[in-house]
Amino acid sequence: MENTLKVSVVIIGRNEGERLHRCIESVKNACWNSICHDIWYVDSRSTDNSLAYVRGQGVNTLVLQDDAMCAAKARNLGWKTAPGEFILFLDGDTQLHPDFISRGLNALLDPSLCAVWGHRREINPQQSVYTRVLDLDWIYSPGITPYFGGDVLVRRSALQMVDGFDSTLNAGEEPEMCARLRSKGWKILHIDAPMTTHDLAVTTFKAYARRCYRSGIAYAEVSHRMQSMGDALWQREARRDYLHGLLYVAAPVLLLLAFFAHPLAGLALGGLGTVVVARSAWRCRAKAQGQLGLAVQYALHSHVQKIPALFGQAAWRRAHAHARKLALVDYKA
Secondary structure, X not given: OOOOOOEEEEEEEOOOOHHHHHHHHHHHOOOXXXXXXXXXXEEOOOOOOHHHXXXXXXXXXXXXXXXXXXXXXXXXXXXXXXXXXXXXXXXXXXXXXXXXXXXXXXHOXXXXXEEEEEEEEEOOHHHOHHHHHHHHOOOOOOEEEOOOOOOEEEEHHHHHHHOOOOOOOOOOHHHHHHHHHHHOOOEEEEEEXXXXXXXXXXXXXXXXXXXXXHHXXXXXXXXXXXXXXXXXXXXXXXXXXXXXXXXXXXXXXXXXXXXXXXXXXXXXXXXXXXXXXXXXXXXXHHHHOXXXXXXXXXXXXXXXXXXXXXXXXXXXXXXXXXXXOOOOOOOOO
């Protein structure tokens, strides 16, 4: 290996507080062995003591000087400044598993792979009912995947080939870039190994709804991009969520009309809804690992989330029709 640094860790964050402290410590305490590395923190104009803390830790710091801040811009600033041959992207609210680096680099010995990622789970899934069900959203089967998330080990050469993340996206920038990487012949691997733990910090319904709303925006915008690229990514999911959202918004009215028509019709419609939730709980039973209550909660989440996601999709469609750009949606306190 040349004398250049082999791995550059690029951490992005804004007002993460103690979460950022834990993230930096986890990177420093990882099993680097003889692997050359450096750490870069990209701050999106935090108003807490994030910058002062990171500088005190001897970490390289960058500040995103942009009035329209987003994760894509922060990550691009980080990897384009950092010198590593491989870039490990982390969000400031995560903690790195000590063994992931060596396992990820070992996987990247395969020259067909541009990126490797592992399992992300919540640090404290019992933080709230929202965190408990959202924790299960992180569960993916290992193998070749169409995209990765915010925590990933990527080849610099692959990032350079597609010029990194699309800075016009406020959300969904990772899957969008992955589509461009795949169009160049690259493959993405999800290994069966822990990668990071995450502090979602969603403790209220408002935060949960805003997160789902932001997901709806990402689904709408990225699926539109994919359609123009001829890529199937998120096409079916975006249409399904939009139609399901419309159905769920109309459900109370439909239920009332059914009861007015005939009590048995209302009971039948209510029973159908129960069957749908029970079917979803059965299908996600592996994620819940034998916890019936959690499976039911996750099933309810899988349907309830489609309502704020519908409004997110609708907001993006309106903005797109009028050539407007939506502001970044932040759900964390």
